[in-house]
Amino acid sequence: MKNRRRSRQPSARSVPAEGDGAVVFDRLYRDHVDRIYRFAQRLCGQVEDAQDLVQDTFLNAYRGLEGFRGDAQVSTWLYRIAARACLRLRRKRKGEPARELSLDEFIPTSEGEFRLQLPTDGLSPEEALENKELKRALHQAIQKLPNKYRVVLVLRDMEGLTAKEVGTIMGLNERAVKSRLHRARLFVRRELSARGIGEPSRPSKAIQQG
């Protein structure tokens, strides 16, 4: 067991924990800043907040480099630092209590609530998202999610990580990750279904009417 850990460490670790600080930082920053900025934007929704989060993440990562043992991928480690920093930042700013989402609140109560009233029929998701109003509605729905659900949805459905990886980042077991993910998806679905969004060919008209 001991030998296996020893032999696994050098290949898993791609950042040296010693050496010239600037060189170590530059390598970490160069290899991961685009990914962390994308993640930060998805979490925060605002450019300035996302840039603040990138700064916090790399600063904390640099300070914690010596404690990084290489038993996780560098990207997973950075995601964890960023997710924690984001949860801390938002709690501080909003002072919001942690809200739990119950499955019961997502059970449709009328026929109209079962479908999305969205201009997505016959379109690929990429084509549908060319509709700026739809893109904005999706963005707002994700931002409206309570923090702990939003982080899981962003990691799993937007960053494309596995439930196991999300669990490692969030300190949760897979079952808890899947439970939060399901509620988060149902929340976003309901937010989208509650909005009437115009056809892609008439986005400006739809916005004026909204």
Place this chain on the structure above:
Amino acid sequence: MSTRMTSAHSHHGHSKAQCIKVLRRLSAYLDDELSVSICKEIRKHMGACPNCEVFVTSLRQTISLCRCADVPSLSPAAKARLRREILRAIRSH
């Protein structure tokens, strides 16, 4: 509320409880995490319940939209500025 829900399902000839059971498993169903027999059960329910069929389509669309929603990347100038600011913060400690 329960009256409205009941009326939304009553004409499909099954109970609300069956729909709720399906709803609870939809993410696992869409992520292909369920056994063949449970998937078959869910598909059978959806065949008999147009509302749940529509619901699963809408959840699938929601997930696809999330997966495809991109965000603007960091400009080279912003990347360089952030790097300078982080290094300054590192050196000031």
